[in-house]
Amino acid sequence: MTFEASFSGIGRLDRLSYRDTAVHRLDPRAKVVATMLYVVAVISFPKYEVLSLLPFFLFPVLMAALGDIPAGFIARKVVAVSPFAVFVGMFNPLFDPGTVAIAPGVSVSAGWVSFASILVKFALTISAALLLIATTSFPGICRAFRRLGMPALFVSQLLFLYRYLFVLMEETMRVVRARDLRSFGRRGTGVRVFVRIVATLFLRTVERAERIYGAMLARGFRGEVPSMRREALGPSDAVFVLAAASFFALCRLVPVPETIGRLVRGFTG
Amino acid sequence: MSHHLLEFNDVRFRYPDGTEALRGVSFRITHGESVGIVGANGAGKSTLLLHMNGYLLPTAGFVTVGEVPLRKETRPEIRRKVGVVFQNPDDQLFMPTVFDDVAFGPLNLGMPPDRVRERVREALYRVNALTLADKPPHRLSGGQKSAVAIATVIAMEPDILVMDEPAASLDPKSRRAVIGLLNTFAHSKIVASHDLDLILDVCARCLVIRDGAIVADGPSARILSDATLLAENNLELPLTLQGRPAMGGNAPMSAPRS
Numbered sequence: 001m002t003f004e005a006s007f008s009g010i011g012r013l014d015r016l017s018y019r020d021t022a023v024h025r026l027d028p029r030a031k032v033v034a035t036m037l038y039v040v041a042v043i044s045f046p047k048y049e050v051l052s053l054l055p056f057f058l059f060p061v062l063m064a065a066l067g068d069i070p071a072g073f074i075a076r077k078v079v080a081v082s083p084f085a086v087f088v089g090m091f092n093p094l095f096d097p098g099t100v101a102i103a104p105g106v107s108v109s110a111g112w113v114s115f116a117s118i119l120v121k122f123a124l125t126i127s128a129a130l131l132l133i134a135t136t137s138f139p140g141i142c143r144a145f146r147r148l149g150m151p152a153l154f155v156s157q158l159l160f161l162y163r164y165l166f167v168l169m170e171e172t173m174r175v176v177r178a179r180d181l182r183s184f185g186r187r188g189t190g191v192r193v194f195v196r197i198v199a200t201l202f203l204r205t206v207e208r209a210e211r212i213y214g215a216m217l218a219r220g221f222r223g224e225v226p227s228m229r230r231e232a233l234g235p236s237d238a239v240f241v242l243a244a245a246s247f248f249a250l251c252r253l254v255p256v257p258e259t260i261g262r263l264v265r266g267f268t269g
Numbered sequence: 270m271s272h273h274l275l276e277f278n279d280v281r282f283r284y285p286d287g288t289e290a291l292r293g294v295s296f297r298i299t300h301g302e303s304v305g306i307v308g309a310n311g312a313g314k315s316t317l318l319l320h321m322n323g324y325l326l327p328t329a330g331f332v333t334v335g336e337v338p339l340r341k342e343t344r345p346e347i348r349r350k351v352g353v354v355f356q357n358p359d360d361q362l363f364m365p366t367v368f369d370d371v372a373f374g375p376l377n378l379g380m381p382p383d384r385v386r387e388r389v390r391e392a393l394y395r396v397n398a399l400t401l402a403d404k405p406p407h408r409l410s411g412g413q414k415s416a417v418a419i420a421t422v423i424a425m426e427p428d429i430l431v432m433d434e435p436a437a438s439l440d441p442k443s444r445r446a447v448i449g450l451l452n453t454f455a456h457s458k459i460v461a462s463h464d465l466d467l468i469l470d471v472c473a474r475c476l477v478i479r480d481g482a483i484v485a486d487g488p489s490a491r492i493l494s495d496a497t498l499l500a501e502n503n504l505e506l507p508l509t510l511q512g513r514p515a516m517g518g519n520a521p522m523s524a525p526r527s
Contacts, residue, residue, distance in 0.1 A: 014405075015408075018403075018404075018405075018408075137366075137405075138365065139365035139366055139369070139405070142365070159364070159365050160363065162365055162405075163362075163363055163364065163365055163405070163406065163407070164363075166407035167359050167407065208359075208360060211355065211357070211360040212360050212363050214319070214324050214355070214360075215353075215355050215360050215361045215363065216363065216373075217324060217348070218322050218324065218348055218352070218353045218355075218422075219348070219352075219373055219374035219377060219421065219422070219425065220345065220348055220349070220374055220377030220378055220425070221373075221377060222345075222377065225364075225373075226372070226373065226376035226377060227369070227376075228369075228372055228376065228382055228385065228386075
């Protein structure tokens with residue numbers, strides 16, 4: 001992927017987060033808490049569990065649909081980072097030769113099942129995290145973290161990261177463009193040039209940081225970034241968190257697909 | 270109103286690497302004055318501006334704001350009186366949203382949230398950027414960034430407004446908007462710029478600085494029409510004073526004449 005393409009991907013994620021839908025309007029804290037509960041519920045499943053995880057897809061699907069987030073965009077982002085999960089689980093089929101029963105009467109190799117379980121858990125948690133970012137402005141998420149007890153210093157770091165990520169990326173893009181225009185497709189793209197570009201960007205960043213610090217001092221900065229409360233938790237936030245939590249609890253404690261299967265068989269048989 | 274006074278008295282400054290950036294600068298700016306600072310690249314304009322709010326402290330000489338002498342301990346007080354708008358709005362706007370950025374100064378001054386909200390709205394209204402409050406700075410255009418950068422400083426209601434190239438890299442319309450904006454401020458104003466037309470439009474008085482010293486100080490209309498003085502300082506007559514002959518003598522132009 002070229003640098004410009006990945007840059008526009010992040011830009012798009014950021015633009016999506018400033019839309020105005022029912023999901024976007026929820027308090028950031030509500031969404032952060034629900035997403036954390038979701039992640040905990042998903043990864044708490046034992047390693048041979050696949051079918052019981054499937055109902056959890058409902059949460060990201062609903063968030064994407066109600067938040068008007070293009071599902072294909074999120075899916076592509078999940079695939080883009082999936083190599084991590086593949087590497088984590090790829091040796092399971094070799095090292096775990098036993099068999100497990102996945103449904104009454106059907107048993108398959110345990111390694112493949114745990115591999116599948118890792119991939120499903122990965123897809124679920126990453127898509128939920130991406131959707132949190134796509135439906136909540138980054139500053140909103142940071143305010144939520146702060147009010148949920150994260151130390152102020154970390155939160156300020158995150159906020160500066162967000163603010164200057166775009167500035168730095170634009171700067172990088174200009175440097176990379178200048179290199180490409182004069183390298184005629186061959187020389188100039190080697191490691192040595194890359195190292196120099198990184199060094200230049202680093203020095204520029206240090207200089208910029210100094211100027212920013214000057215601007216902060218000029219406006220009375222004395223060591224802590226002040227923030228103002230803006231959101232107030234409303235009834236819809238409470239309903240959202242309660243509904244999400246009880247759905248996760250239900251899916252975690254009751255094997256939903258099996259139960260549905262049993263019910264269906266009960267009706268037909 | 271002596272608290273709007275800014276006085277430099279034989280100020281000298283040497284950077285740690287030995288460069289002597291200011292060599293005995295003296296001037297006095299009184300209440301409500303608007304003063305332009307011009308000079309070649311590297312003449313010492315930025316160093317001078319950084320002394321006005323104590324980001325740099327003079328190696329020798331005195332800076333006085335109102336009745337307060339600039340010292341390490343008096344810097345917070347001086348920064349309350351002197352608001353500085355830096356050249357690059359990306360350095361000035363460091364908070365994640367426009368609202369947070371404009372609120373940064375007033376919150377640091379310890380104002381209660383309700384007052385802060387009021388100030389933010391007022392400042393954004395004055396620069397005509399009220400609708401941008403919830404936007405992140407990286408989604409603003411250059412002109413919007415400049416306007417918001419000015420709002421972040423006027424929200425602190427400083428006695429003296431200091432600006433470094435307020436209209437650099439703006440398109441002509443945005444530049445004109447910034448000039449209009451600057452002319453609505455009753456503050457004492459100090460503007461450093463290479464845009465001599467802007468200085469002519471905004472500032473009644475003009476200082477010329479060369480090699481860290483002031484070489485001319487007087488009414489902008491006089492200084493900025495002195496072609497020899499300007500040429501000695503890598504400057505040239507403001508475009509409006511260049512009196513180019515009307516375009517195309519006898520050939521009719523397609524554009525209508527006004």
